[in-house]
Amino acid sequence: MINSPLNRRLRMALCGGGGAGFIGKVHRTAATLDGRTDLVAGAFSSNLDRSRESAVAFGVDPDRAFTDFQALLDDELARPENERIDFVSIATPNFLHFPMAKAALEAGFNVICDKPMTTRLADAQELARLVEQTGAVFALTHNYTGYPLVRQAREMIASGELGEIRAVRASYVQGWMRGVDPAAPAARGMWKDDPEKNGPGATVGDVGTHAFNLVRYITGLQPAEVLAKLMTYSEGRQLDDYGHAIVRCQNDALIMITVSQVTHGRLNDLSIEIDGEKASLSWRQEEPNTLTLRRTGKAQQIFDRHPGADFMNESGIAACRLPAGHPEAFFEAFANVYTAAFDDMVKRATGEAHDACNTVYPNVYDGVEGVRFIEQCVASSQNDNTWQPMC
Amino acid sequence: MINSPLNRRLRMALCGGGGAGFIGKVHRTAATLDGRTDLVAGAFSSNLDRSRESAVAFGVDPDRAFTDFQALLDDELARPENERIDFVSIATPNFLHFPMAKAALEAGFNVICDKPMTTRLADAQELARLVEQTGAVFALTHNYTGYPLVRQAREMIASGELGEIRAVRASYVQGWMRGVDPAAPAARGMWKDDPEKNGPGATVGDVGTHAFNLVRYITGLQPAEVLAKLMTYSEGRQLDDYGHAIVRCQNDALIMITVSQVTHGRLNDLSIEIDGEKASLSWRQEEPNTLTLRRTGKAQQIFDRHPGADFMNESGIAACRLPAGHPEAFFEAFANVYTAAFDDMVKRATGEAHDACNTVYPNVYDGVEGVRFIEQCVASSQNDNTWQPMC
């Protein structure tokens, strides 16, 4: 739906995500779910034929398909403003996030970037500076923040319904690595075991940053220091595939983050339980349409994703597309990150101010924090599991 | 994605579904989820301003927005073929399905129609004749058939994994009517209590046909006769809001259909359990990403919607868009009905034959059967709960 003062759809370029790959389809589907954007350009593949084939398949003019990201940007800048893209979505392996995001920001475009934001903290910090300089909209696709009941939980906590938060347990457990032969060149995400391309932490980066960000997003707790124990259980791997991180927060709350990609049969099991002084909350990504509130001595309350119910708050309702009982899921949550970023892109395009620090979507500062989380978990794990500063 | 020998997206018109209404948004989102169609025209509202506003909001040229469905068809027929719509989606109150579908078919267009298909059996049968005459693609949006694990179940049963099916229990239970004041003109779906606009059965039509169709779709059981007991528990209503129907099948299997729209707090609880000679299966729409298989004396098996797992069959895999653990839900299932119909529309447009009787999507014959189910449930209920023929 074109619900925008711009009176037009936004124009999107996609980096990576060609062919039938998972994450490219997710970005395309999520970005266009509400009819607010058109995919018009892309560097879909490092092979020109494949990039152009993808363009055709995606309904994009093949002349706007490139292999080189800078060429794409140059081409865009040469186009009249009413054709030019509004934003770039970066869905490439980790090590390409930084150069692409940097170039896109410098060219004046808004950026939607996969996580972790960069492979090094210094690069992440440079992106933050660039966002500040350019005023561009920068969203990081910590997509699980887009679930309606995650936003509901965030507002509940911000409004004090849980009292002070004392402890959080978040865990992100997968098992796909049990089915991967690490020696096979075609194995899923081989670059994820290459520190140069992936960054220093594998599972702690791939899923750990999601869990950490989810805690931060929902609770607003400020981390003080982290202690981690990372392990590599899959034979032949260099990087971690399992671990625990304990984050001590500035108010002395504890956050326990557990990550695994080697737990047989677990799929994409991100879950969180939050202990407040007044109540506790729990939520699980694989059954995202319910949120449980508990108070000692009271009935457990199951909150359905239910825009018409008396318990729903503004943030929760705003993130729903369907009535209760009509389950919403991964694509819709992912699209909610896009939608929130689109709102700020429209503001920027129409000259209206947007608050880059306090966004509905995870932003560049969340990206910096995520990269710091990875680096300090690795540092703690390599230094006898000692505490490392997180601020 | 334009994965089509047509080498272009299909062109869609939408009847009804203007404004912020639920079902219109569902049709628009589902139809466009995979990038295979563009909404280009519509009779979105019976008020011209609102119809045009909707057009703008949906990115449709306002000159192709109408209030009168026949005007829309005339306009389309006057356009060059390369602009003309391929199909019409009908998302209006029940009584408009028949005249619109009839006109669309007579004008040569394909039709996607909401359920129940018509308010009278004779009208349903006329549509079936028209589909046969025109060779048009006709899909009925019994959207729950689009869930990957529903299609998985269907193929499992067709291939004999459950043995002969002996009994099925399907239940579709909602509670929203407990929050509706039947005297309030703005109450949701007021036309649903008007037999002229809705047809003779309300809840048995609104949700009962979904449950009945789901049983038929998954099991292929052939109904012989039905006995029903319908009730009206909401004060001030004319039509049913609760009931049970027992269907005896030709192989003497029993299907029990339970429907309610007056069960406090139930949302959209469509569930099914199927007893076969070799195993039983159960599935529930509100948690659509798992299917349970049971065999006496064996471990229960939970099948995740998991395109990479060893238990998935072709039908199940083909209906997945995401890897396991990344939940798919209502929109994706709804889109799968569209997708399957698109495949046949492309065949028709390119002159390839399609089998109108044996479709992946619910078709016009399912529509006839659904309307017969409603009429015979009402007849049984009004005649001392005696058996009424279903074939």
Next chain:
Amino acid sequence: MINSPLNRRLRMALCGGGGAGFIGKVHRTAATLDGRTDLVAGAFSSNLDRSRESAVAFGVDPDRAFTDFQALLDDELARPENERIDFVSIATPNFLHFPMAKAALEAGFNVICDKPMTTRLADAQELARLVEQTGAVFALTHNYTGYPLVRQAREMIASGELGEIRAVRASYVQGWMRGVDPAAPAARGMWKDDPEKNGPGATVGDVGTHAFNLVRYITGLQPAEVLAKLMTYSEGRQLDDYGHAIVRCQNDALIMITVSQVTHGRLNDLSIEIDGEKASLSWRQEEPNTLTLRRTGKAQQIFDRHPGADFMNESGIAACRLPAGHPEAFFEAFANVYTAAFDDMVKRATGEAHDACNTVYPNVYDGVEGVRFIEQCVASSQNDNTWQPMC
């Protein structure tokens, strides 16, 4: 615990239940769980050696072990009052319930009897007359009524928390018959397919009366008439193994009872959902420690079996032995039926009045109703599924 004005434990005789059989162990364990009774006599088996062996194993004086029930009664009557049993528990095949219960009542003893109470309605009615004549305590082990949250639900409804009850769906689904060879003489419960020994309805009697009684116990709804469709799906069986019964109540509420013993992999799945004007309730025997209350537009409330919680009522609390989170289950529920009957036995023994019509435990009138339910379900099923009176 001897919490009794009698200042002693009650003395129990057991009929049937010798050896390692399931139901005898259940009765012994349940009866003695709270230390309020001692098993002192029995007709454990029709084989004297086996009856005596059982006695020894159960800590009973072998001289008080018999094969013939009347001999047991005679022996008891010959003993001094301070040795004599207080009650007889009857855990035999159905056809023995009536002669044993009759003899026990006539001899002045209290009776705990398995269900269904008798194989014929006339016998059941005779037992009711005998109970009235003798003033004996008579409890029927519809053991599922002993679950704390079942009693909680009963009091909630009695006190009006759900408003008028409009509809109930109860279902009792098992699958063990899928593993039984009906031709094998040792198959579990062979007498259950013999109408002489079992009564006219098999599954409708075995599990259907439990489901029906549970509805009656919790809701107090008064049945008016019943329509049933019973089926036999297991090869070689005479009696029913599957079916549905619709009970129309005097207030026009509908009760749907579904029974099966042929659903692959289902264990002992008794569940109930109750629709009231103000709220709905659901509970499931296999997860008996939670009860769910729903109200349209509100959060679902999960009531744990939690004697310390603010939502628990007197009946619920009184039936708990353990704090919340320490699950209680089948034995404890069964024991609660005994416990309640013990309270009335103590009253009777001390000359205090007890109200035989309005008991915490299922009583002889529930037994009459259960046998009527079986007979009328069979009659309806044999008469073209017509309505049969239930009052």
Next chain:
Amino acid sequence: MINSPLNRRLRMALCGGGGAGFIGKVHRTAATLDGRTDLVAGAFSSNLDRSRESAVAFGVDPDRAFTDFQALLDDELARPENERIDFVSIATPNFLHFPMAKAALEAGFNVICDKPMTTRLADAQELARLVEQTGAVFALTHNYTGYPLVRQAREMIASGELGEIRAVRASYVQGWMRGVDPAAPAARGMWKDDPEKNGPGATVGDVGTHAFNLVRYITGLQPAEVLAKLMTYSEGRQLDDYGHAIVRCQNDALIMITVSQVTHGRLNDLSIEIDGEKASLSWRQEEPNTLTLRRTGKAQQIFDRHPGADFMNESGIAACRLPAGHPEAFFEAFANVYTAAFDDMVKRATGEAHDACNTVYPNVYDGVEGVRFIEQCVASSQNDNTWQPMC
């Protein structure tokens, strides 16, 4: 049932557990559930009247009720052997476990003792020496090991079905402390915040040792060192009420133990998930009748507590009292610890050897390990969360 070469029931004394208290009732009920023991003596209370009242209520001769444990032992030793107790159950606050167990062992009796075994490691080690010297049976009531599916899991792992165990996550989360006023003298378990009476770790001892023991019992993993972070979130408390402990095992497996008694609304939520090279297993105490086995790429398998199913092993079957679908719970699991200890007591009484190191029930060495776990968790937490040896 007297299934014993002794040809009589065992005789039990109970220390503590008078009145209506929770843990005394649990011990009495569990010990007598199978009719293998009689409670014949006790030091039920430090108040003589109350101790005698308890005796009467429990069916015990009041002359065998004491306030002083040594007096009880002296009285027993003075009795003829055929009256004398076989064992003592100790259900007192922690600090009394050691002197009572020591005295009972020295007097030649078997001991069933609550956990944690002692308040100091040295005392625990002394008990181990005494057990070795006396040859007495000593069982520690880590009652959760008595669940049938826990024993099933243990045998599955011992037989290699999961492959090498790489990681375990166990968590024991309660919330009752949220409802306790720490200043109120009558608050539940006040002695639990007194290091003299409770030992140095509160929640880590109260529930943490259960979780740790459960991991050890099921997996057999050998701990090498532990790192812990304990917190006190309840105002006014001295000791811990929340924490995490990471145990590194000798095979480099990680065990994460999470404990809380301050999580609003959580009841008694002990859960465990075990990652093996070949499969993972998960189980939860509040729903103890199912166990889940997962393998990447396969259907999840839900194992019901089902003595007749093909997946059950000997250990699992032996621990069941009821057929599947008839839930068993806390009392039955607790009784299984007693039952296993009874088997060894009978062996000892009849002069048959029993293996004190390798027992079905948690034994004195588990007790030593549990106290070491507490002490080293506290030490780590007080020393900047450094690793402390566990062997």
